[in-house]
Amino acid sequence: MNPTAPIQTVGVLVNAAKPAALALLPVLAKETREAGLPLVPCHREEAHTAGITCLERDDFARAIDALITLGGDGTLLQAVSLVRKEGLPILGVNLGRLGFLTGATTAELGEGIRALVEGRYQTSVRTMLDARLYTREGLERGRARALNDMVVGWGQSTRIVTLDVAVNDEPVTSYRCDGIIVSTPTGSTGHSLSAGGPIIHPASASLVLNVVCPHTLSARPLVVPDSVRIAITVAQTGKRLLLSVDGQDADSLTDGDRLVIEKAPLAFHLVHLPGYRYFGVLREKLQWSGSSA
Numbered sequence: 001m002n003p004t005a006p007i008q009t010v011g012v013l014v015n016a017a018k019p020a021a022l023a024l025l026p027v028l029a030k031e032t033r034e035a036g037l038p039l040v041p042c043h044r045e046e047a048h049t050a051g052i053t054c055l056e057r058d059d060f061a062r063a064i065d066a067l068i069t070l071g072g073d074g075t076l077l078q079a080v081s082l083v084r085k086e087g088l089p090i091l092g093v094n095l096g097r098l099g100f101l102t103g104a105t106t107a108e109l110g111e112g113i114r115a116l117v118e119g120r121y122q123t124s125v126r127t128m129l130d131a132r133l134y135t136r137e138g139l140e141r142g143r144a145r146a147l148n149d150m151v152v153g154w155g156q157s158t159r160i161v162t163l164d165v166a167v168n169d170e171p172v173t174s175y176r177c178d179g180i181i182v183s184t185p186t187g188s189t190g191h192s193l194s195a196g197g198p199i200i201h202p203a204s205a206s207l208v209l210n211v212v213c214p215h216t217l218s219a220r221p222l223v224v225p226d227s228v229r230i231a232i233t234v235a236q237t238g239k240r241l242l243l244s245v246d247g248q249d250a251d252s253l254t255d256g257d258r259l260v261i262e263k264a265p266l267a268f269h270l271v272h273l274p275g276y277r278y279f280g281v282l283r284e285k286l287q288w289s290g291s292s293a
Contacts, residue, residue, distance in 0.1 A: 007089075007116055011064035013042045013079055015071030020095050024070050024106060031113045040064060042082070064088070066116050066271075072096020077246040080128060080147050083266055089123055091116065091271035100189055100285055103272045115273055122272040124202055126186045127226055128264035133243070136256025144245045147268050148187030150261060151244040152232055152253060153179015153212055160215060162236040167228050178213040179241070180232055182261050186268075189282070191247075197221040202278065207263075230261045 010032050015021045025041075032039040042060055061084040069076045069092045076092035083090075091112050092102030104112040115121040131150055133142035144150065152163065163180055165172040183192040185200035188208055193199060197210040198221055209222040209230065224230070234241060234257045243251040243259065253259065282288065 007037065007065040009038045009040055009064050009066075010113075010116070011040045011042060011060060011067045011082070013067065013069045013071075013075060013082070015069075015075040015095070018071055018095055020106075021070040021075075024093070024095070024109070028068065028070065028109060028113075031110050035113050035117045037113070037117065066091070068093060068112070069102070070095060072099060073101045074247065076101050077147055080145055080246065080268065083128070083268060086266055087269055089116065089121070089269050089271045091121075100281065101186070101270060103270060103276065108273060112271075112273060116271070120274060122274070122276055124270040124272060124278075126202055126268040126270055127184045127205075127207075128266065128268050129182065129184060129207075129261055130264040131245075131259055131261045133251060133253070134258045134260065136258075142251050144243070144250050145264055146187070146246045147184065148190050148246045149181055149183040149192060149244075150259070151179060151181045151191060151212075152234075152241055152259060153177070154242050154244075159238050160213075161234065161239075161241060164233040164235045165209065166231040166233075167224055169229075169231070172209075172222070174235060175211050175219065176215040177211045177219070179211075181208070181210040181212060182230055182232075183208040183210065184226075187246075189286075192221070198223065199282070226263045228262075231258055232261070233258045 014025055029039050061082045067079055067090045069079055072094055079090055093104050093109055094102035129146045129150060131144045132140055134140055160176050162174055162176050164174045181192045185202045185204045188200040192208050192210045195210050195212050197208050200206055205226045206223050207226050211219045234253050234255055237255055240252040240254050242249055243253055
């Protein structure tokens with residue numbers, strides 16, 4: 001779907017833990033109704049609040065032509081599992097604190113609906129990650145998808161672990177560390193940045209491997225093409241390691257387990273209203289400023 005393709009049905013995903021998000025839902029229902037667009041909620045609680053019909057999750061993902069999230073960046077990240085077709089425009093309305101990914105404020109909700117209807121919006125195409133988790137015996141036991149990052153590490157104690165990393169089956173090295181972050185350009189301003197990683201422009205065709213607390217001074221973040229296959233094998237650990245996907249605990253790994261990460265076949269299409277500037281967002285959210293001299 002291109003940015004000017006007609007939108008017939010709008011889906012909504014709400015952070016039900018935020019009273020302000022639930023309170024905004026009837027407003028959204030009114031705006032979409034006035035624009036002549038059916039509004040379909042993802043969860044039954046949202047449907048009850050807005051007095052509209054709910055679909056099952058799989059039917060919901062197939063029925064919508066655009067998606068609006070009410071919450072913050074975390075709510076928008078939950079939409080990753082709802083992307084079932086290429087080009088689905090997703091507009092995040094920010095009721096959170098940071099709002100790196102969300103494209104509109106609550107005051108801009110009506111303008112966001114009109115921009116969707118009239119095709120007056122920008123889309124930023126973002127790479128997603130697909131991962132498969134294998135046992136020591138080579139049996140697949142789990143899958144995951146992420147927009148920001150996947151993190152292997154931490155767990156039940158503070159003891160360090162040994163992780164073997166390979167790119168396209170070529171060994172990179174073995175890291176004795178607390179963990180490893182594999183980040184998309186979108187996620188480069190998240191956990192990876194906090195761990196000393198670079199900021200990667202969203203349009204860059206690259207991924208970042210960033211080691212958390214490596215027990216060597218020579219380890220540095222590694223930027224690789226997003227066409228590669230990254231394999232992380234747990235070589236030695238005295239604990240179960242957490243697999244965090246977009247900030248949520250998704251699974252665990254132990255000795256011999258292997259995580260294989262590749263670029264997902266579908267992209268995530270973030271909607272921005274007219275006037276959006278990427279570096280303006282960085283200046284605002286990271287509080288960049290010029291020299292004080």
